[in-house]
Amino acid sequence: MTQPNRLDGGQIDRTRKLKFSWNGTFYSGYHGDTLASALLANGQRLVGRSFKYHRPRGIFSAGSEEPNALVQLRTGAAQEPNTRATTIELFDGLKATSQNHRGSLEYDLMAANDLLSPFLSAGFYYKTFMWPKAFWEQFYEPVIRASAGLGRLSMEPDPDVYDHGYLHCDLLIIGAGPAGLTAALTAARAGLRVILADEDFTPGGRLNAETYAVDDQPGATWAAAVTAELQAMDNVRLMTRTTVYGAYDHGVYGALERKTDHLANANGKPRQVLWRLYTKRALLTAGSTERSIAFGNNDRPGVMLAGAVRTYVNRFGVAPGKKVAIFTNNDDGLRTADDLRAKGVDITRIIDARQGDNVVNTVGRKGLHTVYLNGGRHVEADCLAVSGGWSPNVHLTCHHRGRPVWNEQIAGFTPGKDLPPGMVVAGAANGAMTLAAAIRQAHEAAQSIAAGLGKTVRDTAPKASDETFDTAPFWHVAESKTRAWVDLQNDVTTKDIKQSHQEGFRSVEHLKRYTTLGMATDQGKTANILGLALMAEAQGKSIQDTGTTIFRPPYNPVAIGAFAGRARGKDFRPTRLTPSHRWAEENGADFVETGMWLRAQWFKQPGEKGWRDSVDREAAMVRKSVGICDVTTLGKIDIQGRDAAEFLNRIYANAFLKLPVGKVRYGLMLREDGICYDDGTTARLAENHFVMTTTTANAVTVFRNMEFARQCLWPDLDVHLISTTDAWAQFGVAGPNARALLSKVVDDLDLSNDAFPFMACTDCTVFGGTPARLFRISFSGELAYEVAVPARYGDAMIRALMEVGQEFDAVPYGTEALGVLRIEKGHAAGNELNGQTTAQMLGLGGMVSKKKDSIGSKLSERPALNGDDDMRLVGFKPVDKTIGLTAGAHFLSPGDPEDMAHDQGWMTSVAYSPELGHSIGLGYLKRGQDRLGEQIRSYSPVRGGNTMVEVCSPHHIDPEGHRQRG
Amino acid sequence: MIINHPLLGPRDAAEFTVLGDASLLHRPDGMTATMDDMHDYAYLRDNPAGLHRELWYHEQGDRSWLVVTRNTLTHDVENVELARDVARTEGRSK
Incomplete structure (x- = not known):
């Protein structure tokens, strides 16, 4: 377990050795490593296969912009595809595997795609899989699906916990590099409530990767000191590992x-927290991202961004190669040579594009070994550090x-004028590409923001010097004859961009969609500018005129689980339980979700084989003796005021002004x-007090x-x-013995038909003083009441009602029996009120x-x-009484063809009526009121029903209403 | 989005339900309106790119209906008033 490429120094803790496995082999690294730095330390250059051509790929960057080194992390249900090795903190026992290959990483069977590359250019799918048409579903799509995507999901539920959180601050600082740390210190000293967020686990940004000095200290030392100072301040929240x-x-x-x-085991703690940050101001100090240059075979393992090479050497004490060549168009790239030499790494050649030197090709399929230059020269190298310049991170x-x-001087895009309100940008993100300039700008920005929020601070900016910064735009090597990659993640080459231009996909938005440039997990962070520059060149336009695609959230991928947070499974939304829920559970209830409520749909008794046995028994017992149903879920609205009656008169279509008190x-x-x-x-x-009930579903609306x-x-x-829906527990008591039962429940109230007739209501007490309300209303068509008690008495109420009811063989009934009873009675419910129903259709036209x-x-x-x-x-009943009716069936005259032109209506609700001994239905029929007794065909091509039915009154039972008035 | 509730101060938009164009305040009297008037009230809404007066309901809060003047291009909220006050100002009463 030696680490052959490990150097001295770096910000790793060599006393904490960590063991990890990569493709089943164990290696070691140190606390402070990323998976990428640990793999490089162990000489693992080949880490993945490219998306389309399955080209061997290595680690390209040292941050979240990584396009190549996407790996599958962890195992089992916790397995996560497409995680970037460059951002994974090493922990003891980490398990990672490479992805996007069939067979082993070294011998990927899909690599044949690379040989087919002349056919697989941009637009290949659109052009190729056109015909024969029938092949699409049976052949093309399955094959494409099997080869699409990168990593694999575990296909198991995510075992981790995610949280949501909310924070407020005066100033949010995004990025804790030299600019962010400087600004945070100044703003915090001014007394602002500051949140400083950074993706990395160690604040400092490029200071950790470079050899700059700040305030006469090594940059990383200064960053650590500032971090410690900020952590000690009450008005600062430092959020590392936060994007x-x-x-x-x-x-x-x-x-x-x-x-x-970053832990082997979360021990039940949330894996990630999705924060919503409410800010008065935001300062974007997100730095910049290095980009590559397009030259032949610039995608080989060993070709790496120059800044990343310095990161591995300086921060992690890892040499990405033993013989390193450098290809750059700017001074920043040259610094790589100094840093590597200082660590004793052999520099085989510096190739400066500004002096006319170019890399035209590379050799080494599974790892770079030779670099070919213009003029027929070549040089040995197992690592080629490339710098095509730095692009400010303007995304947010x-x-x-x-x-x-577009800023010509730095050859990059800088923020425009239309920033999100309250946002200020400073440092490299704002085009201040040198250290002292970035620090100065951030310091000024923080002072100005503090002043804008009424705070003053007198401190001086940290001392730093400006390094040389000179760059000349250089995008691609024209002499290269072989493929040159622009977007490594999506396998987009210079040829694809030219082709996109030739075929007319010239707007950057079209270019993106036609070639997939800038899509997928890295969103083209290292590729976009290069692609735009090439398109601009093809069009003979400036880069400014070519423009960029629109950056949208998220800046980096966010797991869907984090957006879901705790709102999953049974916690997806709240569950509302009725006051009789516990009692119902004890008594064999089967529950159904109605909105957020759980309602009992039937109560199974011993010996009952299926739900129909229970429902038939419950419905029959209501008609025979008495049944009790929890109707708490109906919406209840308490309406009071001198104009309450007038108000109701305007809300309801029918008249309410003259409704007497007690009715x-x-x-x-x-x-x-x-x-x-x-x-x-x-x-x-x-006089001025009404209580309204609504349907369960529409209570809120x-x-x-x-x-x-x-x-x-x-x-x-x-x-x-x-x-007041939740304030009152309400129970329907229905059936011929309802009055007899309630007489034993209600205190001192004459329930005779004369004293308390149909549609009467009153305040009262029950069981010796419990406050209650009694309504004589009926949904079932039976003699029926609804009795309401304050919700806290609901559980006691159902138990007491059932005990008193034993004498009458009272049954509890659920929503299914409720449905049977209302269909028997012909009362409309949700099936009938479907958003297209007029009062006339319900036979209630006269009520309006x-x-x-x-x-x-x-x-x-x-x-x-x-x-x-x-x-x-x-109403409808089957001509052959043994046949069940079908809800959703359409009505046709006998002999008519089955098409919409002959459609005469549809069945809305059906039920088996235990009272009548056959199936019954409700439905809408053209001129139905004039067609009672007519026989018509009920036809359902979906459910297979094809039945002759007789049209009848919707009131299958007791059409005159004697029972409910009795 | 944040809506500066006239009674409760700044509240997250997630607490509200949006209804749309505040022209819904101007319901004609059904006894005197023509069918066309009522039709236009029920169905016709402006959908401007720019300043728009909208009705928002603080459903997860104090149940106030608000008239929010919002720029649909930038989401800037220029003004927030209690809908009841606006309705009264614009001539509605009983």
């Missing part, structure tokens, strides 16, 4: 903090559609377009719309609303009062909604 990935409206930023990714400045501006009325609600959207009952408990009407339409009506204005009444009068040929709610 600020998006700039949103009004100073809100999104950030992902990797909490336990563009998240509000700001456009960056309940059915109400129908329309949308403003005249379509029915909700119904329910409203009770008048006192109805309340919202009533608040709208109250505040926006009639602001001076004296009326107040409060939702024309003597008053109410929501929707005017537009309900439109002729198209009131034709003679309209659908009407009617």
